[in-house]
Amino acid sequence: MKQSIKKAAVIGSGVMGSGIAAHLANVGIPTILLDIVPNKLTSEEEQKGLTLSDKAIRNKFTNTAVQKLLKQKPAPLTSKSNLALIEAGNLEDDIAKIADCDWVIEVIVENLEIKKQLFEKVDAHRKPGSIISSNTSGISIEAMAEGRSEDFKKNFLGTHFFNPPRYLKLLEVIPTKDTSHEVVSFIKTFGEDVLGKGIVLAKDTPNFIANRIGTYGLLVTVNEMLEGGYSVGEVDSVTGPAIGRPKSATFRTLDVVGLDTFIHVANNVYEKVEGKEQEVFRIPDFMNKMKEKGWLGSKSGQGFFLKKGKEILELNPETLEYDARKKLKTPALEMSKQAKGYSNKMKALVYADDRAGNLIWSILAPVLSYSAELLGEIADDIVAIDQAMKWGFGWDHGPFETWDAIGLEESVLKMKEDGIAVPKWVDEMLANGHRSFYQKDGGTTLFYDNGTYKALEVNPKVVHLKTLKETKGVIKKNSGASLIDLGDDVALLEFQSPNNAIGLDIIQMVNYALEEVDKNYKGLVVGNQGKNFCVGANLAMILMEAQDDNYFEIEMVVKHFQQAMMNIKYSSKPVVAAPFGMTLGGGTEICLPTSQLQASSETYMGLVEVGVGLIPGGGGNKELYMKHLSSMPQGLEFDLQKVANKVFEQIATAKVSTSAAEARDLHLLNNKDQISFNGDHLIHDAKQAVTSLYDAGYTAPVRRKVPVVGETGYATLMLGAHNMQYSGFISEHDLKIAKKLAYVIAGGNVPFGTEVDEQYLLDLEREAFLSLVGEAKSQQRMQHMLVKGKPLRN
DSSP states (O other), X not given: OOOOOSOEEEEOOSHHHHHXXXXXXXXXXXXXXXXXXXXXXXXXXXXXXXXXXXXXXXXXXXXXXXXXXXXXXXXXXXXXXXXXXXXXXXTTTSGGGGGGOSEEEEOOOSOHHHHHHHHHXXXXXXXXXXXXXXXXXXXXXXXXXXXXXXXXXXTEEEEEEOSSTTTOOEEEEEEOTTSXXXXXXXXXXXXXXTSOOEEEEOOSSTTTTHHHHHHHHHHHHHHHHHHHTOOHHHHHHHSSGGGXXXXXXXXXXXHHHOHHHHHHHHHHHHTTOOHHHHHHTSOOHHHHHHHHHTOOBGGGTBSSEEEETTEEEEEETTTTEEEEOOXXXXXXXXXXXXXXXXXXXXXHHHTOOSHHHHHHHHHHHHHHHHHHHTBTTTBSSHHHHHHHHHHHHOOSSOHHHHHHHHOHHHHHHHHHHTXXXXXXXXXXHHXXXXXXXXXXXXXXXXXXXXXXXXXXXOOTTOOOHHHHHHHHOOSEEOSSEEEEEEETTEEEEEEOSGGGOBOHHHHHHHHHHHHHHHHHOSEEEEOOOSSSSBOOBOHHHHHHHHHTTOHHHHHHHHHHHHHHHHHHHTOSSOEEEOOOEEEETHHHHHHTTSSEEEEESSEEEEOOGGGGTOOOOSSHHHHHHHHHHHTSOTTSOOOHHHHHHHHHHHHHXXXXXXXXXXXXXXXSSOTTOEEESOGGGHHHHHHHHXXXXXXXXOOOXXXXXXXOOHHHXXXXXXXXXXXXXXXXXXOHHHHHHHHHHHHHHHTSSSOTTOEEOXXXXXXXXXXXXXXXXXXXXXXXXXXXHHXXXXXXXX
């Protein structure tokens, strides 16, 4: 029977359980959330006359958890409307409902006996063939399944999500000896394609892969800080982006995770290992004292760091008092910053004999050795370990990739000099002339595995543009963008300017790409694999030209930008944009006129130009207004003024979506646009969308006139803006921007309901944009954004 997940149940409504339920709802799966029934009333509940038999009390834990989903930050739900897919219940009244579920996930207290009792109930009520899994991180998956039916055991496995489930990519899948291969294969595919996860197969060992190595690495760092006399702030200043790790580095990460959670995870391993390994997992005394004091990190208001006013203080582990935060500054750090490429940056650090170099080497070398020592015990190959650390802990490079980057031979020699044990298999590998864990063979990545190199298995939905360019070359490129052959007669336009900011070079490549596609391809994908899709127009260029009074130059660029967007809209071949991450201002303006959007679920999209004293200048006002109009019911009368009001408010408040689902709520996406939950599949999905449109006989849209609200509508829009100024919400300059925006949205001095041409609206927009560029206060806002990275209110 072909497996599918049409309905799920999550048992346990804590932060993790409710987060998993939210993520299932995000991908459209109806989910029942179950928890225990309270055994006593609060005094407040007694005063209300409630009893333990009332449904509101019996479902109290799950009802509370569901409501918390709306307030949590970062938001577990991609859209508040997804909450409707989560049904709250309890384990006494509603356990029979799991008979309708295709997947039941256990996320209860970490106690083997309690879990076994729960699984006995689950086994009695589940339907045959349904998948059952545990989200444990510390209890044996095999032990949980003892005594269960054969069908339960065959369909049972560990599925260890990372918190928060919406945002962290890693999903560790842990089969038992009885789990069927079909179930493992299904969960792997479902996890990648539907849940958008990076799947790693792990062994049934304490903390599995990522938490085992990650916790070890964090404790090695803590111990090195104490022994080497470093401060908390000094450690964090070098263990973040400087070595390819998240900005939260070491101690900020511990504050975010919560010290109580971290100690629990570390103790999981401490209780199950011995000797030198166990000593590393022993929690230092000062951390236990912090836990006793309730200094758990972000959730308790203080931990390794404490915010006092605008100042951030760091904990002194000896005195348990807070001091001014310190940073390490050494020659090695400076050399590393100047070096090109990850390998050179890391070599400049790890082999340097100064305080930064010594610290990095002392915390990195043991982790590399430990990762190699655990191969075979926690995972079958080095790829699983590398991927787990990248997807679970946000490392740019896994342990074995890092080892390659610093030079395997050179580092092994230094490890031996320093008395750091190197696993026998690594010595044998070097003795046999193998100098790296990974190799490239054309466009194929090979990894070292038990004496030989094997090709890395890659999901065909994962497209690497860098590899594609290396193997197939580039059709055409300039300083801002490249046109690439994606294969199957589809081309891709990739932005490559700093922050993918739009300038004349990108605009020129848009036009070239459309001409080339018109002649030789089925369609075009606009996408890239940078940090963000596009953060807008080249603000520095606009400001520089404005300060030189070169308005003719600015007008020319804006005109070209508007025309390029119209060329996209009326292209004879389908154009699909693939936005992700920050898609702001001009980035949104490029998306709006395309034939279709294939957006990553994590797309933060909006027209934000008012933040720099401007309004959208590349057709964004017109296109957003037309998107809103197209969402109106066909053939029925609607209130045109309400549409104009909504668009005006959205642009005037620089509203940015917190997900692609919310972008749809804001009409930045419409019903034909699609969402990819796996960011690694985004380019593939966009390419499929182009092919589908082409195969369905795509024709360019017919140019139509646009109804506007005109003079009376403009007056209505300005009434709202004036009220906001009188209430002190907006400044005088904000009001000036609002006037310009209202005039463009309203369509100028024409009667209500007049139908105007798109070019007319573009001309109004360009005129308003140019007049605002010339304003001193707008230029101050642009300057402030470029220097400080945040808006100025003036």
